[in-house]
Amino acid sequence: xxxxxxxxxxxxxxxxxxxxxxxxxxxxxxxxxxxxxxxxxxxxxxxxxxxxxxxxxxxxxxxxxxxxxxxxxxxxxxxxxxxxxxxxxxxxxxxxxxxxxxxxxxxxxxxxxxxxxxxxxxxxxxxxxxxxxxxxxxxxxxxxxxxxxxxxxxxxxxxxxxxxxxxxxxxxxxxxxxxxxxxxxxxxxxxxxxxxxxxxxxxxxxxxxxxxxxxxxxxxxxxxxxxxxxxxxxxxxxxxxxxxxxxxxxxxxxxxxxxxxxxxxxxxxxxxxxxxxxxxxxxxxxxxxxxxxxxxxxxxxxxxxx
Ligand code: ATP
Numbered sequence: 001x002x003x004x005x006x007x008x009x010x011x012x013x014x015x016x017x018x019x020x021x022x023x024x025x026x027x028x029x030x031x032x033x034x035x036x037x038x039x040x041x042x043x044x045x046x047x048x049x050x051x052x053x054x055x056x057x058x059x060x061x062x063x064x065x066x067x068x069x070x071x072x073x074x075x076x077x078x079x080x081x082x083x084x085x086x087x088x089x090x091x092x093x094x095x096x097x098x099x100x101x102x103x104x105x106x107x108x109x110x111x112x113x114x115x116x117x118x119x120x121x122x123x124x125x126x127x128x129x130x131x132x133x134x135x136x137x138x139x140x141x142x143x144x145x146x147x148x149x150x151x152x153x154x155x156x157x158x159x160x161x162x163x164x165x166x167x168x169x170x171x172x173x174x175x176x177x178x179x180x181x182x183x184x185x186x187x188x189x190x191x192x193x194x195x196x197x198x199x200x201x202x203x204x205x206x207x208x209x210x211x212x213x214x215x216x217x218x219x220x221x222x223x224x225x226x227x228x229x230x231x232x233x234x235x236x237x238x239x240x241x242x243x244x245x246x247x248x249x250x251x252x253x254x255x256x257x258x259x260x261x262x263x264x265x266x267x268x269x270x271x272x273x274x275x276x277x278x279x280x281x282x283x284x285x286x287x288x289x290x291x292x293x294x295x296x297x298x299x300x301x302x303x304x305x306x
Contacts, residue, residue: 002061003028003150003181004049009058011044011205018044020205022058026198028149031172031182033196035189037297041205042185043154049183050080050152063149076104079148081139081156089128093119096127097141104146117141117171133164140171144180151175153184157191169194189290201293203300213289220295221287225261227268229254229279241271257287 004026011019019041026032034042047053048060051067051074060067065074088096097114101107114123117137122130127138136156143151156172157165165188172195175182186192192199193213201209201216209216227245230253231237237249245258258264261284272279 001028002026003030003063004032004183005059005061006045006049007059009045009048009060010056011041011048011053012056018205019048019055022202022205022207024200024207024210026181026183028181029176029179030197031176031184031195033184033186033192033199034202035186035192035199035293036202036208039204040202042202045202046152046154046183046185050078051075076146077149079143079146079151081143081151081153089126092124092126093130093138093141094123096138097145100142100145106147107145108147110145113141113144116144116174118167133160133168136160137168137171140168144175148180150181150183153182155186156184157186157188165191189288189293192293193289201296201300203297206300208300209296216296217287217289217292220292224257224259224287226285226287227254227256227258227261227265227282228285229268229282231279232277235275235277239275241267243267 002025006022006024009019009022010017022041022045034045036042044053048055049062049067051070054068062070063074063077065077067074091099093114094110097110101110111120111123114120117140119134119137119141122134127135130138136159140156143153153172157168160168169191172182172184184192184195196213198210198212199216200207209219211219233252235252237252237254240247240254243256243258243264244260245256245264247254247256249255256264256268265284269279271277
């Protein structure tokens with residue numbers, strides 16, 4: 001069942017046509033990521049879905065409501081976790097979560113939500129003693145306490161250390177197990193790749209691509225594989241034999257993107273053996289989601305220029 005429906009959405013700020021005919025649907029229980037470069041129209045789109053901005057034209061439905069007119073009944077069905085939430089510092093974690101719970105008709109359990117975001121050990125600490133990452137978890141708890149159907153997460157792990165980021169990903173993955181629909185905006189492609197069931201790539205207000213992260217990688221990279229290695233300092237890259245793939249060198253680090261990995265690897269390694277050259281850190285990998293994303297928005301920007 002579609003929980004979010006966007007049909008031919010447009011938003012103009014004066015002459016700036018920020019969102020240009022966006023259409024997408026998000027199914028119940030999905031984690032749906034919206035990614036794109038700065039100024040692509042992500043925040044504008046999400047704020048329209050949250051009911052904080054009015055569209056110039058087009059249709060938007062969230063949890064069965066028109067966000068622009070849904071009022072309090074609509075707001076009780078959604079949770080919003082913004083990048084920078086002001087947190088009341090004089091309360092403990094449990095007190096603050098309890099206060100917010102009082103704003104909703106049927107909130108989730110206080111201790112359950114605190115546990116879900118991994119703050120049980122801090123429940124009785126004043127919020128001003130929390131670290132940046134712990135504050136973001138508290139933000140997440142406040143977004144969840146009303147037991148929303150749709151949770152909006154804006155850059156949820158900006159400023160997190162790598163281990164806190166992984167913990168936050170586990171929390172978000174856990175939300176899906178309790179049936180929440182999550183709309184995520186992020187600039188971390190690994191985050192979109194790990195968390196999202198589907199990703200919308202937007203650039204200059206238009207949808208550039210929509211699919212599962214693996215579909216997008218396949219669509220862009222096709223059967224492309226990357227061969228990487230480092231040449232010894234005394235071997236110049238110009239000595240390497242010709243290959244089918246696209247060979248790029250950055251100093252002595254060589255990267256070959258190829259649709260013929262078996263053949264190209266054979267050509268390169270045969271040459272290396274004959275010339276007694278050791279390829280250091282030789283490895284073979286598939287294109288990453290980040291590379292696919294950069295290709296997609298690069299192509300969109302180029303076609304926008306022409
Ligand atoms: P970022 O990744 O930098 O957060 P974004 O994809 O969220 O970018 P938006 O904030 O939606 O992009 O902005 C899209 C376009 O709309 C930009 O050109 C921006 O300058 C413009 N814009 C956004 N908000 C307003 C506003 N309140 N008034 C006028 N123009 C705006």
